[in-house]
Amino acid sequence: MPWYLYLAFKQLFPTGRFPFFTAISVLGVTLGVAVLVIVTSVMGGFGYEIRRMIVETEGEIDVKARGYVADPREILAKVRATPGxxxxxxxxxxxxxxxxxxxxxxxxxxxxxxxxxxxxxxxxxxxxxxxxxxxxxxxxxxxxxxxxxxxxxxxxxxxxxxxxxxxxxxxxxxxxxxxxxxxxxxxxxxxxxxxxxxxxxxxxxxxxxxxxxxxxxxxxxxxKDGENEHAVVARLNATTLPPTMRAFSWMESWEDFLWVLNLEKSINFFLLLFIVIIAAFSVMSSLLISVVRKTREIGLLGALGARARDVALCFCAQAFIIGVTGTLAGVGLGFGVLAIRNDLVHGIAKIMQRQDTLRQFYQFSDLPSHTLTSDLVLTVVMSIVISTLAGLIPAWRAARLKPVEALRSE
Amino acid sequence: MTRGDPVLTATGLQKFYQSGDRRIEVLRSVDLTVAAGESVSIRGESGSGKSTLLNLLAGLDSADAGTLAWGGAPAKASRRAVFLGIVFQSFYLIPEIDARANVLMAARMLKAPGAKERARADELLQRVGLTERATHLPTQLSGGERQRVAVARALMNSPQLLLADEPTGNLDEHTGDVVIEMLLALCRETGTALVLVTHNVAHAAKTGRQLVLTNGRLA
Known part of the structure; x- marks a missing residue:
């Protein structure tokens, strides 16, 4: 392991004492990521529940007639015979x-x-x-x-x-x-x-x-199972249906609603990302304090032959490690909260005697949750990248220190 | 490099500081050559520029004039980890890692330490009498023990030149004597040239050549 990675680990998790500064920094990232995971999963859950209800009550494809079809028997037979x-x-x-x-x-x-x-x-x-x-x-x-x-x-x-x-x-x-x-x-x-x-x-x-x-x-x-509904829609429109009829996938039929839902999710993600950015400032602050506290050690590293870019890497690595640790802990905490979300929501609603209000205003009796892999990957990547970027300024300051001046500092 | 070959050649080193309109000349023109295996002491009054000279010799600071060569080649920061060992007055151990890891830190600057480097660190800790304290953190060591760890660290990469800046400055007299004896003995054994900056006349007398820095010049 290169010295800067070794020292980054040792400075974050020193032998024999509780890493207080590290814990605070990691906790900030953890909370930010947990909130992101919870909110994106719940928003994803709303989308998933809506998909489930649409598909379970209306099927996956809706073949709509312009006006109405006077005799549907023939077209119904053709639709049923369409591959897929x-x-x-x-x-x-x-x-x-x-x-x-x-x-x-x-x-x-x-x-x-x-x-x-x-x-x-x-x-x-x-x-x-x-x-x-x-x-x-x-x-x-x-x-x-x-x-x-x-x-x-x-x-x-x-x-x-x-x-x-x-x-x-x-x-x-x-x-x-x-x-x-x-x-x-x-x-x-x-x-x-x-x-x-x-x-x-x-x-x-x-x-x-x-x-x-x-x-x-x-x-x-x-x-049919395994068939792509969009491909079947295309097939129906191209070969089966007369010009007065058109097939729409459930997503096309509910396009506006799903767009609004997706927009809400994107806005929530964007706004909640600021929690991670604030946590990143906490990481930056901790590392800047660390640079000041360890000025003489940084001078020593220079005296031992460390290159300025390796000193910078040491602090970037610390930000990266905080980011990774906080993100993994945040994902774990997020899923933990999601696992007990309905107990929490019903408990709060019960205490406030608002069980019916919940159903009336939020459409669902239970809080839905569905985590998309793409959302999770985005959350994890953004969080680690932002946390690592937070290490750049401390790293730059550490790299700028001249060994002789750093060793002289009080 | 054989005994007698120059490991350090400083020619016409000058260093001055600007204080407002005033130019303070710390080093006027320092010439110094140190041969392999030689031990040299530099004494001088407080503020005479001893530490400034040592920082220049170590390549930690740049001279305003003059040239510096390590082992016949121009001094470069990239060669420092291999060529030089430095011992400071304030030890400068890394507090998060134990004594053994502090010694190994010098080796880490070159490459990830393997069995050979670990054995070398253990041998040096044994030579400075700290085998039993190898897993202790710097905060669990006395001042003398910390300085001995710093000496072991300075010798870890088998440097050709060891620069010591007031290594006994923070130690009591007896502990200081022990550290100096140990430092000189280790340098003799390993054939490492030593430049010792000190206030202590008795310690300086133990080196092969004694120099005094006065008015920015070595004599």
Missing amino acids: VAAATPYAKGAVAVLAAGRTAYPMFRGVDVNSVESVTQLGRFVNPRSSLAALDDDSVIMSSALANSLGVRIGDKIEIYSPLIIEKMKSDEVFLPREFRVIGDLYIGHQQLDSSTIYGTVRAAQDLYGLGKGVHGIYVRV
């Missing part, structure tokens, strides 16, 4: 008005084909075990739990649904009566927006509400 497609199911959906027990809500009515929807989505997983999607008929619906609660509707109750078609009918002085449905179950997805404003019924019920005849608004598609 594992399953496809038609849907019709739109906003409706719901009247129940004198209360009104305006949720999204999602009409699904009960025979094929579970081959594409995992909706059944979210439905209350007392009911099932297979039990849906053209006169029944399953409501999201928060919507049912807000309307005061219980399983077995009847509700009335008005579609926007009523406006068209009114223009031509026709009377359009609301459809009556029986609530046969509720479902809980875990996303506040979906849980508070969604009704699932059959695709035929949706067709009636929107006057689509046999038509549908689109087709949800699941791709």
Whole structure:
């Protein structure tokens, strides 16, 4: 080991005494990195949960029609036969008005084909075990739990649904009566927006509400395991679909939302990086103090034959070692906190009696976490680079010291 | 290099400091040649420029005029670790590492120490009577022991020239005597030339040649 690395280690972790200055410097980097890991993982978790909910409720690809497809049978068969497609199911959906027990809500009515929807989505997983999607008929619906609660509707109750078609009918002085449905179950997805404003019924019920005849608004598609969804989307658009239809991956369908989410994550990362930069100033400060305290030792090193650049490397190495140690400890601490994040959040919410607020404002009942390797690598690299850069000024000052002057210093 | 060949040749060394408009001439014109294996002492009053001269001879400071050669070749900082050993009044041991590691530090300047260098460090520590204290930190050693470690460190790379700047200045008389005897004996054994800067007339008398620095000149 070159002398400057040896001495860097020895100065940071001296024999026989607690390395107080080193511990403070390392702790600063550790805390900064831990916060970065926690925040990027939680933000990544939000993205991951949203992906999970989208894919599990709408499939990986959404084939949308311009307007609607009057007869989807032929195109559905073509989509199912497209290489890479594992399953496809038609849907019709739109906003409706719901009247129940004198209360009104305006949720999204999602009409699904009960025979094929579970081959594409995992909706059944979210439905209350007392009911099932297979039990849906053209006169029944399953409501999201928060919507049912807000309307005061219980399983077995009847509700009335008005579609926007009523406006068209009114223009031509026709009377359009609301459809009556029986609530046969509720479902809980875990996303506040979906849980508070969604009704699932059959695709035929949706067709009636929107006057689509046999038509549908689109087709949800699941791709085969190992298939790239973007490749399948490209294949569908190029060879399978007519010009009036277009396939979108779940990422394209939710592009704006995901962009905002990613932007939030990037801004958070940028802002929190300042914690690491502040920690780097702490490293710089400690090393500058070290240069002053060890001025005569630096002079001695020169007298022993050390080159100025090796003296500089000794201090840069110390900053690097602090950076690496602090970063590794920070990653460990970050993952440790992430492991108990829900206990912490629920504990705090319980103490403040705000469990419902958490769900209402943050969409999820649990704090999600998903650490992307790229985020982790970026955090680790940035932290080590910034910490090492913090050693440059002390290193420069140490290298500038002339041995004879350093040895004379008091 | 054989005994008698010059290891140090200083010719017309001058050093002055500027204090406002005043020019303080510390060394006017110093000529000094030290042969291999020779021991030379330099005495002088406080402020006479002894330490300044030693720093010039060690290449730690630059002269305003004159030339300096080590072993017949111009003195260069890059040759210092191989050619020179230096002992200072204030020991200057590295506090974070033990006595043995301090001695090995001189070898580390050249390359990562192997078994040969470790054996040499142990041998030197034995020669200065510190085998039992090899794993002690500088703070656990007395002043005399620290200076003995510094002497062992100065001899670690088997230098041809050892420069000692008031090595007994921080020691009591008895300990100082012990250190000087040891320093002279080690230099004799290893054939290392010695330039000893000291106040102590008795210590200076033990060297082969005694010089006095007066008015910026050696005599």
